[in-house]
Amino acid sequence: MKTGILAGILLATMTAAAALAQSGAPIKLANVAELSGGGATVGTNWKNGIDLAIEEVNAKGGVLGRKLEVTHADSQSNPGVARAQVQKALDGEPYVLLGPGYSGSVKVTAPLAAEAGIAQIMGGEAAELTQGGNKFLFRTSFGQQSSMPKVAKYINDEVKAKSVAIVWVNNDFGRGGRDVITKEFAKLGIKVAADLSTEAGQADFAADVSKIKAAAPDAVFIYLNEEESARILKELKRQGVSVPLIGETTLIGQKVVELAGDAANGARGHVGLTTDAPVDLIKAFREKFVKKYNYVPDHNGLKGYLAIYMIKATTEKMGKVDPKAFADNLHGLTIKAASEPGILMDATFDKNGDIDRQGFLVEIVDGKQVIKQVLPKLN
Amino acid sequence: MSLFNRYWRVALGVVVIAALIIAPMYLNRYGLFILSQWAVMTIAAMGLNLTLGYAGQVSLAQGAFVGIGAYTAALMTTNGLPLIAGLGVAILLCFAIGWILGYPALRVQHHYLAFVTLAFSTLAFLVFRNESWLTNGIYGISNIPRPTILGYPTNRPLPFYYVCLGSLALVSLATWWLIRSPWGRAFVALRENPVRALSLGIDTRRYTLMAFAIGSALGGVAGTLYAPLTQYIDPVPFNLSLSLDLLLMVIVGGSGFFFGPFLGAMIAVLLPEWIREVTQGYYLMLYAVAVILLLIYSPTGILGIIDRYLTERRTKAASALRAVAKSGLEPAP
Numbered sequence: 001m002k003t004g005i006l007a008g009i010l011l012a013t014m015t016a017a018a019a020l021a022q023s024g025a026p027i028k029l030a031n032v033a034e035l036s037g038g039g040a041t042v043g044t045n046w047k048n049g050i051d052l053a054i055e056e057v058n059a060k061g062g063v064l065g066r067k068l069e070v071t072h073a074d075s076q077s078n079p080g081v082a083r084a085q086v087q088k089a090l091d092g093e094p095y096v097l098l099g100p101g102y103s104g105s106v107k108v109t110a111p112l113a114a115e116a117g118i119a120q121i122m123g124g125e126a127a128e129l130t131q132g133g134n135k136f137l138f139r140t141s142f143g144q145q146s147s148m149p150k151v152a153k154y155i156n157d158e159v160k161a162k163s164v165a166i167v168w169v170n171n172d173f174g175r176g177g178r179d180v181i182t183k184e185f186a187k188l189g190i191k192v193a194a195d196l197s198t199e200a201g202q203a204d205f206a207a208d209v210s211k212i213k214a215a216a217p218d219a220v221f222i223y224l225n226e227e228e229s230a231r232i233l234k235e236l237k238r239q240g241v242s243v244p245l246i247g248e249t250t251l252i253g254q255k256v257v258e259l260a261g262d263a264a265n266g267a268r269g270h271v272g273l274t275t276d277a278p279v280d281l282i283k284a285f286r287e288k289f290v291k292k293y294n295y296v297p298d299h300n301g302l303k304g305y306l307a308i309y310m311i312k313a314t315t316e317k318m319g320k321v322d323p324k325a326f327a328d329n330l331h332g333l334t335i336k337a338a339s340e341p342g343i344l345m346d347a348t349f350d351k352n353g354d355i356d357r358q359g360f361l362v363e364i365v366d367g368k369q370v371i372k373q374v375l376p377k378l379n
Numbered sequence: 380m381s382l383f384n385r386y387w388r389v390a391l392g393v394v395v396i397a398a399l400i401i402a403p404m405y406l407n408r409y410g411l412f413i414l415s416q417w418a419v420m421t422i423a424a425m426g427l428n429l430t431l432g433y434a435g436q437v438s439l440a441q442g443a444f445v446g447i448g449a450y451t452a453a454l455m456t457t458n459g460l461p462l463i464a465g466l467g468v469a470i471l472l473c474f475a476i477g478w479i480l481g482y483p484a485l486r487v488q489h490h491y492l493a494f495v496t497l498a499f500s501t502l503a504f505l506v507f508r509n510e511s512w513l514t515n516g517i518y519g520i521s522n523i524p525r526p527t528i529l530g531y532p533t534n535r536p537l538p539f540y541y542v543c544l545g546s547l548a549l550v551s552l553a554t555w556w557l558i559r560s561p562w563g564r565a566f567v568a569l570r571e572n573p574v575r576a577l578s579l580g581i582d583t584r585r586y587t588l589m590a591f592a593i594g595s596a597l598g599g600v601a602g603t604l605y606a607p608l609t610q611y612i613d614p615v616p617f618n619l620s621l622s623l624d625l626l627l628m629v630i631v632g633g634s635g636f637f638f639g640p641f642l643g644a645m646i647a648v649l650l651p652e653w654i655r656e657v658t659q660g661y662y663l664m665l666y667a668v669a670v671i672l673l674l675i676y677s678p679t680g681i682l683g684i685i686d687r688y689l690t691e692r693r694t695k696a697a698s699a700l701r702a703v704a705k706s707g708l709e710p711a712p
Contacts, residue, residue, distance in 0.1 A: 088409035
């Protein structure tokens with residue numbers, strides 16, 4: 001009898017302890033990103049953004065009273081490695097999977113996360129990622145299918161160009177953007193005067209710029225990574241190309257302005273997410289980031305940061321930590337910056353996991369990014 | 380002594396094989412993926428070991444052949460053909476291309492040959508990336524199906540691991556037979572002294588081409604397994620770094636040793652994963668240092684160390700025997 005009571009008490013204590021551990025245990029997140037290889041800048045910015053946001057969230061008491069905890073794994077910018085690392089991350093049963101940033105790596109890992117029923121918040125921008133009916137995949141930035149039409153419209157309505165030369169980098173990012181905008185140009189009746197593919201890491205753009213000159217377009221659309229954007233801007237200036245130079249996010253980034261100097265003046269384009277946005281919360285984010293890491297992040301830093309606040313807002317809406325219900329609750333959710341400052345700008349997630357928020361048209365004037373127009377959120 | 384040795388070897392072999400069959404049942408999906416990757420890379424490295432280790436031809440194109448195999452398998456299986464057909468085409472294709480690539484090997488040697496194969500590697504990468512009508516370019520090919528073998532689907536990680544392991548076993552047996560056949564002896568003769576081999580009546584020209592072609596075909600076999608393993612391929616994994624990785628596997632494991640590629644692939648596939656586990660951020664650096672130290676200590680790879688140790692012991696034993704025999708022969712003073 002006595003032993004029975006003792007056993008009962010023991011059991012009760014153990015259950016209580018387990019329950020307590022359950023509610024107080026940290027929420028596990030897993031990040032798989034390009035920490036080495038060709039995408040190291042992308043992955044490192046993304047990772048630092050995540051770490052910064054988690055530090056903030058935990059300093060304020062965590063999510064529903066539980067701390068966030070993240071593990072980082074390196075995909076080496078290789079889809080095969082990304083798959084292995086995501087598999088490993090999923091075996092650890094995380095609450096939400098973060099990353100990768102390369103669209104190819106997202107494509108190979110998304111089915112794994114979907115099979116495990118775990119939401120994946122990633123950085124890839126290729127149009128097709130969210131069009132395959134995957135119910136667990138979420139973007140942190142505009143996909144090319146939503147940003148490129150805005151650029152094409154701008155070239156048509158404001159620049160009034162009838163023929164455009166396209167320069168793109170031959171990886172999934174560049175090729176994806178080029179394919180979408182070419183379709184948009186066809187719809188608007190804009191002629192593609194030259195279609196130039198370049199290599200990631202290319203140093204010399206003299207030949208490409210001569211081809212642009214020979215094609216004599218009304219405008220040039222440049223879709224390269226930051227370093228290459230700076231190099232082609234310098235070469236365009238050297239060879240005296242004076243038509244409008246238009247890009248999307250990368251061409252008017254802070255890093256390009258620093259690298260290209262004078263040559264960047266006059267470049268313009270659409271930016272979905274920029275650390276130079278005239279939004280107080282983004283300015284504050286940039287200051288915090290620079291203070292912690294001693295450099296100015298690109299949009300990938302912002303994306304990683306936002307991913308954590310997406311998790312926080314969704315979880316608080318649900319009122320519980322439920323990995324299975326997470327994706328359902330994030331679909332159709334609007335997160336307002338007024339109630340969740342970490343989201344920086346109001347954002348809505350649709351049924352495909354695509355994001356909707358305001359964007360900017362930017363021009364470089366005297367080495368500074370100047371916002372020419374704020375494109376409102378669609379709904 | 381030698382009998383004892385042989386028993387030990389057989390016992391070790393049985394234990395390893397049993398472990399490879401039984402242990403995965405208790406592994407999670409990640410562990411299974413890594414082990415499957417090890418089996419696939421071992422096959423590719425065995426091909427290179429044949430070309431480099433046995434026939435002595437330096438090749439930086441093995442990664443390209445894995446790519447050709449992977450693309451062949453991916454294109455055929457996503458169009459509804461069975462994987463076994465993809466395997467056949469991949470082997471034939473890689474054999475033919477390997478044979479053609481072997482021609483420069485008749486003219487140039489060592490690092491010059493490395494340059495020629497390096498150029499081929501880059502060429503293959505550019506074809507994978509730029510010929511989008513065929514390979515879908517940088518977007519890659521997704522949803523590659525896994526095969527159904529004898530009515531048994533291999534979609535889950537464990538059955539597919541056994542497909543990889545089974546293929547590795549078949550390839551190992553075939554290679555084992557090959558290097559013990561007159562062909563294998565001819566390959567070694569080619570590596571050790573081509574002029575002498577020629578004077579002994581070995582058609583060095585034909586065997587050089589053959590070494591290249593067979594090695595490349597094994598690369599194709601590995602590729603045919605790689606595609607359904609990852610179920611998505613794009614050009615990036617098949618760039619020069621894969622060829623270099625495979626070269627590393629062969630050299631680190633012990634080039635010219637039958638079990639070299641097994642160990643080498645273990646070091647190249649499993650060691651980084653293990654170091655990653657222990658030391659988060661610095662794993663690539665530590666891995667590099669480990670490989671450098673190993674090659675300084677033993678340029679002939681891991682099996683070279685064991686070989687050296689065994690030779691030493693044998694020499695000692697032999698000298699001891701000689702000493703005994705000598706003392707017996709010497710006339711009493």
